[in-house]
Amino acid sequence: MTPSDTTRTIELRDLELCFEGAVPAVIATASADGTPNITYLSVVRMVDGEHVALSNQFFSKTSRNLAENPKASVLLIDPVTYSEYRLMLTYERTERRGPVFERLRDDVETVANMQGMEGVFKLRAADIYRVSDIELVPARVHTDPSLAPPPVRKRTAPSAGELATLSTRLSRCPDLDTLVSATVDGVAELLGHEHCHLMLLDENGQRLYTIASHGYDAEGIGSEVLVGEGTIGMAAARGKPLRVGNLRHMTRYSHRVRRSYEGSGDIEPSYEIPVPTLADPGSRLAVPAMALGQVVGVLVVESDEPVAFSEDDEAVLTVVASIVANAIEVDRGAERTEGADAAVPPSAAPSVDERAPATQVRFFTSDGSVFLDGEYLIKGVAGRILWSLLGHHERDGRVEFTNREVRLDPTLELPEFRDNLESRLILLKRRLDERHAPVRIEKTGRGRFRLVIEGQLRLEAVQPTS
Amino acid sequence: MFDADTTAFLESGCALIVGTAGPDNEPFATRGWGLTVTDAESGELRLLVASNDEVTLERLGAGGRIAITACDVKSLQSLQLKGRAERVETAGELDYARAERFYDDFFGTIEESDGTPRWKTERMIPVGYAACVIVVDESYDQTPGPGAGSSMSGPSA
Numbered sequence A: 001m002t003p004s005d006t007t008r009t010i011e012l013r014d015l016e017l018c019f020e021g022a023v024p025a026v027i028a029t030a031s032a033d034g035t036p037n038i039t040y041l042s043v044v045r046m047v048d049g050e051h052v053a054l055s056n057q058f059f060s061k062t063s064r065n066l067a068e069n070p071k072a073s074v075l076l077i078d079p080v081t082y083s084e085y086r087l088m089l090t091y092e093r094t095e096r097r098g099p100v101f102e103r104l105r106d107d108v109e110t111v112a113n114m115q116g117m118e119g120v121f122k123l124r125a126a127d128i129y130r131v132s133d134i135e136l137v138p139a140r141v142h143t144d145p146s147l148a149p150p151p152v153r154k155r156t157a158p159s160a161g162e163l164a165t166l167s168t169r170l171s172r173c174p175d176l177d178t179l180v181s182a183t184v185d186g187v188a189e190l191l192g193h194e195h196c197h198l199m200l201l202d203e204n205g206q207r208l209y210t211i212a213s214h215g216y217d218a219e220g221i222g223s224e225v226l227v228g229e230g231t232i233g234m235a236a237a238r239g240k241p242l243r244v245g246n247l248r249h250m251t252r253y254s255h256r257v258r259r260s261y262e263g264s265g266d267i268e269p270s271y272e273i274p275v276p277t278l279a280d281p282g283s284r285l286a287v288p289a290m291a292l293g294q295v296v297g298v299l300v301v302e303s304d305e306p307v308a309f310s311e312d313d314e315a316v317l318t319v320v321a322s323i324v325a326n327a328i329e330v331d332r333g334a335e336r337t338e339g340a341d342a343a344v345p346p347s348a349a350p351s352v353d354e355r356a357p358a359t360q361v362r363f364f365t366s367d368g369s370v371f372l373d374g375e376y377l378i379k380g381v382a383g384r385i386l387w388s389l390l391g392h393h394e395r396d397g398r399v400e401f402t403n404r405e406v407r408l409d410p411t412l413e414l415p416e417f418r419d420n421l422e423s424r425l426i427l428l429k430r431r432l433d434e435r436h437a438p439v440r441i442e443k444t445g446r447g448r449f450r451l452v453i454e455g456q457l458r459l460e461a462v463q464p465t466s
Numbered sequence B: 001m002f003d004a005d006t007t008a009f010l011e012s013g014c015a016l017i018v019g020t021a022g023p024d025n026e027p028f029a030t031r032g033w034g035l036t037v038t039d040a041e042s043g044e045l046r047l048l049v050a051s052n053d054e055v056t057l058e059r060l061g062a063g064g065r066i067a068i069t070a071c072d073v074k075s076l077q078s079l080q081l082k083g084r085a086e087r088v089e090t091a092g093e094l095d096y097a098r099a100e101r102f103y104d105d106f107f108g109t110i111e112e113s114d115g116t117p118r119w120k121t122e123r124m125i126p127v128g129y130a131a132c133v134i135v136v137d138e139s140y141d142q143t144p145g146p147g148a149g150s151s152m153s154g155p156s157a
Helices: A012-020 A060-068 A099-114 A161-170 A176-191 A230-240 A247-264 A311-341 A379-396 A404-408 A422-435 B004-010 B054-061 B095-115 B118-124
Strands: A025-030 A036-041 A044-048 A050-055 A072-078 A084-095 A125-136 A194-200 A206-216 A224-226 A243-244 A283-291 A294-303 A361-362 A369-372 A375-378 A400-401 A440-445 A448-454 A457-462 B015-021 B027-031 B037-040 B044-050 B065-071 B078-090 B129-141
Touching: A012 A044, A012 A072, A012 A125, A025 A060, A025 B015, A036 A060, A036 B027, A036 B065, A036 B078, A044 A099, A044 B027, A050 A072, A050 A084, A050 A099, A050 A361, A060 B129, A099 A125, A099 A230, A099 A243, A161 A176, A161 A311, A176 A206, A176 A422, A176 B065, A206 A230, A206 A294, A206 A422, A224 A230, A230 A243, A230 A283, A230 A294, A243 A311, A243 A440, A294 A311, A311 A400, A311 A422, A361 A379, A369 A379, A375 A379, A375 A422, A379 A404, A379 A422, A379 A448, A379 A457, A404 B044, A404 B129, A422 A440, A448 B065, A457 B129, B004 B037, B004 B078, B015 B044, B015 B118, B027 B044, B027 B054, B044 B054, B054 B129, B095 B118, B095 B129
Parallel strands: A072 B027, A361 A457
Antiparallel strands: A025 A036, A025 A072, A025 B027, A036 B015, A044 A050, A050 A125, A072 A084, A084 A125, A194 A206, A194 A294, A206 A224, A243 A283, A283 A294, A361 A369, A369 A375, A400 A448, A440 A448, B015 B027, B015 B065, B037 B044, B044 B129, B065 B078, B078 B129
């Protein structure tokens, strides 16, 4: 906002960033007897060029005032420039269904979900107001801009050319392993989202697991979130992108709650792999990767800055996620078809360095978790696959395997439809590489792979005690 | 009206938002830029608002009703005060010093908790200040949660 902006007519659309919720909005109302009330608002959204919608969940005095007197005055702050705007509103109607209501409901549920308060925060209605006036609240910088540096310009959305380049790269990937790497690397390099990760939906449709990441200190391969939990899980559950521009405040709150529970001993220390995330993220955008109407995974980008992602970013990443999802489905289909024809290869003689120290491999049958020399590696389906392969190696000295025989292994209890085996093998491969484990997986062709084992392994299965 | 803890809270660097209503009951939202409890017993306080906020100053100059919500940026503890303006005065040196101390604390807390740099929040500083003498007659706990709106001195909000 420059000095000349203070005199021009301000359109509601100019205030786009104010509606992202990064800085709490303020609402003043007045009762019939002229007593004012002033409070903060959870959500304000633009409906069109002349209307805004306010969330109505439990600001009771404000609701009562508006029933008596339909006028309101709202303060909004642009989170990039910190320019403040005053909107004069007149209540028009209440909506309890439809796209505006759903958008506000999503906003409110996102906040509630992050705080574990789904039962408390429930949008009752979306109140629609006509905007009769918009005013820039005059500040010292508007009369003397030298008093403060100019605001940082927002990153521009990627061009169609950059999207086309990424699409081309993805379409040339020969397998899933290459595809997931090309996705996160391309999103960073071509779209400018330096911190991103790709999660895939598990066999039961209940969890998402990280298969590739870019721009984080820890890759977080194999980390999981429940579908419906947090911004990422909610994006998968809804099959809709979820953009949060005020993550810092929300995350701080939920971490504080978590810490207080841990301090009380109610939550046991976990060996789960942390989901890749920035130390103190300001914004997150989670976009579901959909193919044939089904969620295949979620593509996630993060930024240190608040309100870092726009609707354009959301649209571009939706295209990318769709390309990735469809490529994954094609690969899965091809892998199952071709893998069915792959015969079990003859086992190569294991090459084991007898002088190398033995690594203890502990497998917990209850949850499929695997520990190498006491350090957590992986759990679930990928853990069971590793244990099965190592068992074959110990008993028969085998190192060559096919996806088909793994798929038919009854101990893995893979679903007949949508077993995600290739994804799990890639996850396992990446996790082993990330941990510099003495066991590695090498692809030897479509539907075939080899175990590479350095040194000796001591296998130990741990049964549940009760 | 105000005990020592409440006075300390109100005079801290918490966010101050202010609402007034005109003769036609048209509400108007603005910000406060520092508050000093001048008489804890009677509930009198001195509130600083932007000197070019003509609507607020006109209403308060005419003895209008006012609502002030003070909110701690970190804990979200909030208190809403309701009362009436006694008079509006030109801000003096002490008021300007008070405002400076206020936004130093306020912006500092925001930077600490949300990471928003000072150069951004300082863009909100008004051109000058006017002092409003207010007498509070009602107060409400406005902290988010099940108790929000409960009266601390009068009828439920």
